[in-house]
Each structure stands twice: as structure tokens, then as C-alpha cells.
Amino acid sequence: MDDGTSQYYFTASMDSGKALYGLLKAIQFQECAVFCAMSEGLKLTVEEGKCVQASAYVPADNFTEYHVREDVDVMFKISIAVLTECLNIFGASEESSLKMYYRSEGSPLLLVLQPQSVHNVMTDCEISTQTADSVLELRDEDASEVAKLVLKASAFLGLLVDLERSCDVMELNLSPDHPNVSIVTYGMQDRSCIEVPKSSDMMQSFSCEQAVSLKYQLPHIRLIMKALAISSKVVLRCSSNGLLLLQLKLEKDDQRQMFSEFHIVPLLDDY
Known part of the structure; x- marks a missing residue:
């Protein structure tokens, strides 16, 4: 990524998105997730009613490049079904590099994927985002x-x-x-x-x-x-x-x- 990343709220890249795909599929029991980018890494959360809450955590050191603007909250709702489908666009057997861009509130999440076995092929995916609903706080600080x-x-x-x-x-x-x-x-x-x-x-x-x-x-x-x-x-x-x-x-x-x-x-x- 170039020095122009400062115009984005969030940018990240990794050499292979396969592990991320597997992790997100593991919590994909609802259509949408709350996507939150923090300085320490990514967190995606899904909920079923008020009974189950599942989160996927991807620490920043999993990325080759990772940048989050400190003056904004990068949190939005996104279709986790569409996100996983995009991450797997070249198939489960293909290792693909991944770049993610999120420009500003209301902007789509942009994915750029390139298969490692074919250097002249690349695909861009834009996934619409929505304002995130509040996430349930299930933990009780008073509970031991x-x-x-x-x-x-x-x-x-x-x-x-x-x-x-x-x-x-x-x-x-x-x-x-x-x-x-x-x-x-x-x-x-x-x-x-x-x-x-x-x-x-x-x-x-x-x-x-x-x-x-x-x-x-x-x-x-x-x-x-x-x-x-x-x-x-x-x-x-x-x-x-x-x-x-x-x-x-x-x-x-x-x-x-x-x-x-x-x-x-x-x-x-x-x-």
C-alpha cells in the first residue's frame, strides 16, 4: 500500500486470506456481522437473538500491512456471507493475497484479491456497509x-x-x-x-x-x-x-x- 492510505479510515493486506476465510466461516451463522477495526487488529461479531454472540479476532500481526486512523471509530455492519464468498472467489485450493480498504463512514469495504499462482489476474470486490447496531454486552462484571x-x-x-x-x-x-x-x-x-x-x-x-x-x-x-x-x-x-x-x-x-x-x-x- 502506498502513502495514500491516510485518506482511508482503514487499510490492510495479507499474503493469504485463506485462514481469515476459515475463521469467518466458523462464525457465519447469521447473515450480517459487526466489523470493527482497532489498532490491535480486527474483530467481527455475529449474534443470534440475545442468546449467542460469536466473535472472530485477527490480531494486527497477521497482516503484512495494517493501518487504522486513530481519530475515527471504524465500525460498521456488513454481510459476512458476502464477505466470505468474496474471500473464496478463486476457490478453496487457491492461495490468494488480500488487500482491504475502507475509505469513510458509509463507504463500501473494498477487497482486492490476487491468486498467487497467476500474477496477471486480480479481482476487486465492493461490499456495501451499514451503520452498526449496538453489540450486546453479555459479560457481567459482578459475576465471578x-x-x-x-x-x-x-x-x-x-x-x-x-x-x-x-x-x-x-x-x-x-x-x-x-x-x-x-x-x-x-x-x-x-x-x-x-x-x-x-x-x-x-x-x-x-x-x-x-x-x-x-x-x-x-x-x-x-x-x-x-x-x-x-x-x-x-x-x-x-x-x-x-x-x-x-x-x-x-x-x-x-x-x-x-x-x-x-x-x-x-x-x-x-x-
Whole structure:
């Protein structure tokens, strides 16, 4: 990018947009996302009602060039479906360099993609933007953390895959005593239980000072499965108000990291 980037609110470039594409697909369960460019990096957030909030974080060091004007707030609503489609315009098997430009409030987000295997081919995409709605603040500063688990993402994904699909409620039971973790699913006629002791190969660390039992809509929990499939580690945190926070780390080939984060609200019948 040239010195003219100062005319833009936001500019960024990266050698390959493949990891960004995968990360955004992992949180694409709604049509639109709130796009926020900060000095430390990008954050895109989607919400489902007032029950689930998912964010993708792309630290600035993932970009070869990254610039955000400090005197403005770079935040807007954008179709995440269109954004991911544009990022994949040359296909999943093609590595493509990416440049992003956002001129000013109300302007479209401009993407410039060039496949690495063909140097004389380039495509420009303009994606319309809208004024961003306010993002839900689900965290309660007064709520304390009652449990923290660090799990291998692939193993946790396998556990979720094994849960009965006909069930619609998941009960998460955590305890300092054996078996430490039990996951119970409930459906119209089915009930199943999976136990995971802290000595399990799935568990990298376990912290829980007192027993806690929380219930969630299982379809909300399943929304993390795409993110789990591309992540190496997941940190699960439970708050005293029942809010479930899952933080997932995506490790790229160049050792830089991207993250996704899911907040899931418990069933109100139990609170």
C-alpha cells in the first residue's frame, strides 16, 4: 500500500486470506456481522437473538500491512456471507493475497484479491456497509468465574459429534470431585450422559472449586463446531451467572494466531 492510505479510515493486506476465510466461516451463522477495526487488529461479531454472540479476532500481526486512523471509530455492519464468498472467489485450493480498504463512514469495504499462482489476474470486490447496531454486552462484571477448563479442540469436537442429535437441551455438570465433568443431553424421549474426568487426554487443565450445574440449548452449543474443526485448543469458562464463554485458538502455519470466542446464555428456566 502506498502513502495514500491516510485518506482511508482503514487499510490492510495479507499474503493469504485463506485462514481469515476459515475463521469467518466458523462464525457465519447469521447473515450480517459487526466489523470493527482497532489498532490491535480486527474483530467481527455475529449474534443470534440475545442468546449467542460469536466473535472472530485477527490480531494486527497477521497482516503484512495494517493501518487504522486513530481519530475515527471504524465500525460498521456488513454481510459476512458476502464477505466470505468474496474471500473464496478463486476457490478453496487457491492461495490468494488480500488487500482491504475502507475509505469513510458509509463507504463500501473494498477487497482486492490476487491468486498467487497467476500474477496477471486480480479481482476487486465492493461490499456495501451499514451503520452498526449496538453489540450486546453479555459479560457481567459482578459475576465471578466458577470453572475454567482447557481442552483439546479436536477431542471436544468429537464429543459434541457423539451427542444425540434428537436432543435439544444440554446440561453441563462440573465438580472438583470425580468424574469432574458430565454432559447430559435431554430430548423428547432420550437422555444420555458422557463423563470426562480431569485425567482424560482431552483435558489440558481443569479448575473448579465447587460443583455447578448449567443448562443450555444444544443447538446453541453446536454453533461452535465449525470453529472447533479449525482450532487447536478451546478454553471453557463458566461464570456464576451461568454465562458460558468458549475461547478457541487457531494456529496458522506461520505460528501467528487468530481466535474465535463464543458467549452462550443459559436456559432462563434455571435462573
